[in-house]
Amino acid sequence: MTSTRSTPAPAEELETVLDNARAASGELESARPGELAGLLRGVADALEGATEELVPLAQRESGLPEGRLRGELVRTTFQLRLFGDVVEEGSHLGATLDSPASDWPTGARPDMRRVSLPLGPVLVFAASNFPFAFSVAGGDTASALAAGCPVVVKAHPGHPELSRRTAELVTTALREAGAPEGTFALIEGTESGRAAVLDGRIKAGAFTGSNSGGRALFDLACSRADPIPFYAEMGSVNPAFVTPEAAEQRGGEIARGYLDSYTLGVGQFCTKPGLLFVPQQALREFEETLVPEVRQRNAAPMLSSGIENAFRESLNSLREHSAVRELVTGGRSEEGVTPTLLSTTAEELLAHSEELMGECFGPVSLLVGYSDTDQLLEAAAAFSGELTATVQGVEDEDVVESLFGVLRSRAGRLVWNGWPTGVSVSYAMQHGGPYPATTAPTHTSVGTAAVERFLRPVSFQNAPGAVLPEALRDDNPLGIPRRVDGKPHSA
Amino acid sequence: MTSTRSTPAPAEELETVLDNARAASGELESARPGELAGLLRGVADALEGATEELVPLAQRESGLPEGRLRGELVRTTFQLRLFGDVVEEGSHLGATLDSPASDWPTGARPDMRRVSLPLGPVLVFAASNFPFAFSVAGGDTASALAAGCPVVVKAHPGHPELSRRTAELVTTALREAGAPEGTFALIEGTESGRAAVLDGRIKAGAFTGSNSGGRALFDLACSRADPIPFYAEMGSVNPAFVTPEAAEQRGGEIARGYLDSYTLGVGQFCTKPGLLFVPQQALREFEETLVPEVRQRNAAPMLSSGIENAFRESLNSLREHSAVRELVTGGRSEEGVTPTLLSTTAEELLAHSEELMGECFGPVSLLVGYSDTDQLLEAAAAFSGELTATVQGVEDEDVVESLFGVLRSRAGRLVWNGWPTGVSVSYAMQHGGPYPATTAPTHTSVGTAAVERFLRPVSFQNAPGAVLPEALRDDNPLGIPRRVDGKPHSA
Structure with missing residues (x-):
């Protein structure tokens, strides 16, 4: 279950991974935007710095050509940094403030403030076909970290050495950037993946791969005593x-x-x-x-x-x-x-x-x-x-x-008048669709909006400033765009 | 299946309801915001105008006191009108435009524009305890219509006459406001509800009620060959x-x-x-x-x-x-x-x-x-x-x-320093929570954000103006807030 292990990990190690993820969850939830962005940028720097090591490893395991893999690694580090910008810009938090209104037609309206908080530990199933961009440090991992969620990645068996080495680099970079232990872990083996998706400490799942694999995991996620959102991006005929x-x-x-x-x-x-x-x-x-x-x-x-x-x-x-x-x-x-x-x-x-x-x-x-x-x-x-x-x-x-x-x-x-291959990582990208393209038609797995999958809104009613998340405080200390009494306010 | 029928409807009538809902779906998808808002306001006016008829009917069937029911009807009409305002303001569409950028690090970025479109026909399961605000023309119906989705309501058997009369008023008001036939229908009986949640023409479900009822319907929605989002707001100990x-x-x-x-x-x-x-x-x-x-x-x-x-x-x-x-x-x-x-x-x-x-x-x-x-x-x-x-x-x-x-x-x-009963209908309200409070922790069933449950984003790549939804056209004809190249632009 550590990132250097080559055989499927025993159940006790999965226990440790999940316990650590849960423990990290509380700490990450209170991380400031600059801190979260720092984690994402630290990971990007580490991967970029290891290009000459990672690309040959990826070539050997995936058979994909060098040029394509170099480009994909650039995409991956760009994506991590773009999510860093998203975190600092702050729109994704959906901060909304209603001032008290005694004449509100449904009865006196209290002071109500709503913000999105991280869902908790996210389980990411890596894909085979993009050993960087949809794997260990790919879009699902980047968007979950941007939301403030710890990430447990189930490695794809198609590139095990690359997965482990990437995980080592991610783990070290996160530690150096000040992330709590348990912010990131790699697990291997189908059984570990199944056990994790059923585990109460995991609060959401993300998957890129085949219809049969995605549907089976979605069904497991829905079968839990406490079902969780499971975002599977699956096949498409395009x-x-x-x-x-x-x-x-x-x-x-x-x-x-x-x-x-x-x-x-x-x-x-x-x-x-x-x-x-x-x-x-x-x-x-x-x-x-x-x-x-x-x-x-x-x-x-x-x-x-x-x-x-x-x-x-x-x-x-x-x-x-x-x-x-x-x-x-x-x-x-x-x-x-x-x-x-x-x-x-x-x-x-x-x-x-x-x-x-x-x-x-x-x-x-x-x-x-x-x-x-x-x-x-x-x-x-x-x-x-x-x-x-x-x-x-x-x-x-x-x-x-x-x-x-x-x-x-x-x-x-x-x-x-173009072709569908080549998915830009940008603000307006939608990479999703009705079933069977995905299990979650209201979301995207690529582009900045992907972070929304891992956030849940919480409202604070008449709460004193000391207990409010910074995003909701009177003086807007994070300087983020907010909606006040129904009207957009830029920072 | 018509709103005046007192016995559970035969399967053929359910077929008609679902066919009509599907047919209305395409037309509503192209409705302009002012038209959608007009539907919501028309329904609000009709219900308000029938206050003296509806309140006694609700009293007789629910046993709730008159004052409470009058207040609840005010809440219901206010809610419909507030969603009308939401539709016209347009933030909920999440309109996002990326201009072409040849130097984009993941490769030349095309012209990409993203907007949220209605999911399609929504099945709403009415609650017993709020015969107006969480029933036939309640929050789920209002937010689904605001999203541009046809609505099929499964009546709660606790107030059948009120449900039918409300449905008549809604149907007439929608027709008079220019809605396509099939925009709204009432169905009755557990079996009709089960059949509808399993039907491919239904694209999302919403429910307010008990844990056992909500979970059973969620399980059905997930068991479909094409699973759909199912938003159940269930029990809570508070x-x-x-x-x-x-x-x-x-x-x-x-x-x-x-x-x-x-x-x-x-x-x-x-x-x-x-x-x-x-x-x-x-x-x-x-x-x-x-x-x-x-x-x-x-x-x-x-x-x-x-x-x-x-x-x-x-x-x-x-x-x-x-x-x-x-x-x-x-x-x-x-x-x-x-x-x-x-x-x-x-x-x-x-x-x-x-x-x-x-x-x-x-x-x-x-x-x-x-x-x-x-x-x-x-x-x-x-x-x-x-x-x-x-x-x-x-x-x-x-x-x-x-x-x-x-x-x-x-x-x-x-x-x-307040009490949880009394849920304000406002911008910052969050009425939801992790399972078992709901089956969808990332959403709310009360407040303006409830509309998001019934929208799915679609991106248009390099598309000519003629095929773009108005929300995405160069000159912003709807005058809505949009995000352009990552930056919020107020209308």
């Missing part, structure tokens, strides 16, 4: 729709952008476009552009043999489906796998949605020919919960507005 | 703590305030103080003040015979507990029930927490003598999820800060 005019005006460019997006990271992105809808009359042209280009792609290794096996299994059931034509059959060499390209019609897709509209995590995508824009809209309406939906269109084209109208209630992020 | 100095300085006043609070509404408030901790040395004085006053209280009817039977059952198991002394035994007459007062020690309470620390919904409360402030803090730490916790203390008294420190991670609202 349909992309090419309008008739876009296909005509720039079909070739769209085809190449699509190929780059669905094969990025060997297709192992939760935002990979798994389906591309193109007008039936343009399908042949798309196929002719794509087939030779797909064939030229180099083989690359998948993250692990487990993931490759799962990919192969779901790929085979797609390939063997009677409604699917195989345009390019991906191969397997010592260097890894090459991409596959499949094709079908919207009519067949709708008739076999159960089998054809699920996520296939890996380098494959399905071209779907649609007969007319009515069928395009019908197909768009068949999706229920997606992280993203993409429209390649032409402004002022008739179908565009209707298409957005259908898609906006079905996906968390709508992309116009 | 402990109140009298510090040594407060007991000395104003024990008599505190005792009387406590009595008024725990007997208010015949003890049928989810914020009723079920336990009052007093210093052991002051216990006798509290008892001497309270006992004659409790005995003088008049009998009053409980909401229904079902609730009275449940009360009697849990009361009996408290009274017969070996650790409990009975100070005043409540009676039963034609007029209803009189209050009960019980007493124990903190030591016994902690030793028998399972039996003694649960909610007993009705006119009873338990005085608890504590030996010293260490034991007081130990007892406070034994609670896990409460809607409220109350401290009667003296400023600068040593224990006060520690007590607030313990309680703030255990309750949604902390009351200082």
